[in-house]
Amino acid sequence: MIRDLITTKCLYSETIIPYYPVMQKTARKSQPIARPPGRPREFDMDTALDRAVRVFSERGYHATSIGDLTTAMRLATGSVYKAFRDKHAVFLAAFERYVALRQEQTRSAAAKGANGRERLRNMLLSYVAHSQGSEGRRGCLVVGSAVELSAVDPVVAALVSARLETNEGFIAGLIREGQADGSIPRHVAADDTARLMICITQGLRVVGKARLSLDGKRLVAVAMKLLA
Amino acid sequence: MIRDLITTKCLYSETIIPYYPVMQKTARKSQPIARPPGRPREFDMDTALDRAVRVFSERGYHATSIGDLTTAMRLATGSVYKAFRDKHAVFLAAFERYVALRQEQTRSAAAKGANGRERLRNMLLSYVAHSQGSEGRRGCLVVGSAVELSAVDPVVAALVSARLETNEGFIAGLIREGQADGSIPRHVAADDTARLMICITQGLRVVGKARLSLDGKRLVAVAMKLLA
DNA sequence: AACTATAGGAAACACTTGTTCCCTAATATG
DNA sequence: CATATTAGGGAACAAGTGTTTCCTATAGTT
Numbered sequence: 001m002i003r004d005l006i007t008t009k010c011l012y013s014e015t016i017i018p019y020y021p022v023m024q025k026t027a028r029k030s031q032p033i034a035r036p037p038g039r040p041r042e043f044d045m046d047t048a049l050d051r052a053v054r055v056f057s058e059r060g061y062h063a064t065s066i067g068d069l070t071t072a073m074r075l076a077t078g079s080v081y082k083a084f085r086d087k088h089a090v091f092l093a094a095f096e097r098y099v100a101l102r103q104e105q106t107r108s109a110a111a112k113g114a115n116g117r118e119r120l121r122n123m124l125l126s127y128v129a130h131s132q133g134s135e136g137r138r139g140c141l142v143v144g145s146a147v148e149l150s151a152v153d154p155v156v157a158a159l160v161s162a163r164l165e166t167n168e169g170f171i172a173g174l175i176r177e178g179q180a181d182g183s184i185p186r187h188v189a190a191d192d193t194a195r196l197m198i199c200i201t202q203g204l205r206v207v208g209k210a211r212l213s214l215d216g217k218r219l220v221a222v223a224m225k226l227l228a
Numbered sequence: 229m230i231r232d233l234i235t236t237k238c239l240y241s242e243t244i245i246p247y248y249p250v251m252q253k254t255a256r257k258s259q260p261i262a263r264p265p266g267r268p269r270e271f272d273m274d275t276a277l278d279r280a281v282r283v284f285s286e287r288g289y290h291a292t293s294i295g296d297l298t299t300a301m302r303l304a305t306g307s308v309y310k311a312f313r314d315k316h317a318v319f320l321a322a323f324e325r326y327v328a329l330r331q332e333q334t335r336s337a338a339a340k341g342a343n344g345r346e347r348l349r350n351m352l353l354s355y356v357a358h359s360q361g362s363e364g365r366r367g368c369l370v371v372g373s374a375v376e377l378s379a380v381d382p383v384v385a386a387l388v389s390a391r392l393e394t395n396e397g398f399i400a401g402l403i404r405e406g407q408a409d410g411s412i413p414r415h416v417a418a419d420d421t422a423r424l425m426i427c428i429t430q431g432l433r434v435v436g437k438a439r440l441s442l443d444g445k446r447l448v449a450v451a452m453k454l455l456a
Numbered sequence: 457a458a459c460t461a462t463a464g465g466a467a468a469c470a471c472t473t474g475t476t477c478c479c480t481a482a483t484a485t486g
Numbered sequence: 487c488a489t490a491t492t493a494g495g496g497a498a499c500a501a502g503t504g505t506t507t508c509c510t511a512t513a514g515t516t
Binding site: 314 | 503504505506507
């Protein structure tokens with residue numbers, strides 16, 4: 001019965017030591033502008049979006065307020081709403097910016113390999129690297145969107161699926177390249193292995209957020225057994 | 229320059245067809261109670277928490293309002309705050325409830341195997357199964373917490389890490405069991421393989437949320453190559 | 457049987473949120 | 487040079503948030 005468990009002394013909460021909101025709102029009030037007002041700022045929208053990406057990645061969509069965005073992007077509220085229809089539109093723009101950047105990074109990391117097998121190894125190593133340290137702690141916007149929004153936001157859900165499928169296709173392509181150049185055995189099931197590797201890469205970002213240490217060399221060495 | 233990109237016509241938003249909030253708030257107003265007030269309800273706190281788990285898993289912490297919780301748990305606002313200090317405390321209780329349940333499911337799935345190798349296969353198959361369908365769409369509360377809260381909430385971050393490490397230890401144990409009973413070769417690096425498998429399991433939940441189809445048999449067959 | 461304590465409910469509260477509105481000053485145009 | 491336009495800012499707004507408070511009717515006690 002519920003009244004057996006509910007007590008006036010708040011039974012379920014005695015284990016909680018600190019209270020929830022920890023960081024955030026250090027300088028919510030926008031600092032006084034030093035330049036003459038009306039004078040256009042000296043940065044482009046991409047840098048502003050990069051800053052938005054940082055906030056969205058770290059806190060997620062719902063925990064990021066317009067105030068957080070304006071201070072991060074160094075724009076006033078009105079300016080944000082002149083550039084974007086609403087918060088959701090800012091998020092989508094940030095998402096696309098993030099995806100473009102990450103795709104470039106991943107592809108160029110892979111490109112350094114001599115054959116298909118090496119390109120795959122490089123890609124995995126790059127993923128581990130990005131899942132660690134401060135970037136790892138900040139998190140991946142694709143993973144964050146998948147987890148936080150896919151169930152409730154069909155637009156984001158579609159973007160996320162599309163992104164995962166693109167990545168999976170890229171990996172499957174690398175496997176086939178490796179099979180063509182002889183660095184990966186023919187009997188490896190390209191599509192299944194690619195899907196599992198997508199799981200690995202996304203899982204790396206989750207584990208990286210939990211601050212577990214990730215030894216790239218060793219983890220990738222194990223993962224490469226999937227290509228045996 | 230920012231003014232090159234900012235237009236009064238809202239440049240960045242023309243691709244967005246539907247507007248954001250899609251589901252939620254179908255019956256926010258609590259339905260009139262049919263029973264005499266003051267009469268204790270006929271369910272225990274665990275079922276109420278299970279309902280909370282569903283909401284938190286699906287929408288995440290920040291997107292779940294107290295209103296969502298009260299309708300889901302079928303409790304009035306005051307009752308929730310009599311049982312828990314605040315929303316955060318409800319979340320922690322739901323988290324622990326979820327973890328206990330999932331742990332039981334995973335262990336009992338693994339236990340059906342005859343040797344270490346089979347127990348590992350069963351565990352992986354169970355993870356794939358739980359990452360699919362409606363449960364997959366709802367999502368894993370551990371993954372969700374890791375992604376949404378680990379960076380800003382030290383309490384949740386600690387719970388998540390602890391959970392991942394427990395799981396990893398369990399997997400490493402299964403590997404060692406397999407090595408002892410001869411079903412897994414001695415040269416397999418138990419700890420590294422376990423950490424990679426944690427990535428796979430967490431990644432499965434991410435991919436499952438994105439509604440990509442997951443063929444358990446085939447995916448696990450590929451993953452088992454890690455034990456070669 | 458009268459009384460006390462309290463489980464459970466719902467309205468009120470203070471605050472934050474996303475969004476809009478309007479002002480100002482610099483640029484571009486004629 | 488005078489005028490129209492608009493980038494950018496920030497105050498004001500309404501709706502939603504988490505939380506508190508108080509009420510009521512039951513359950514347990516003497």
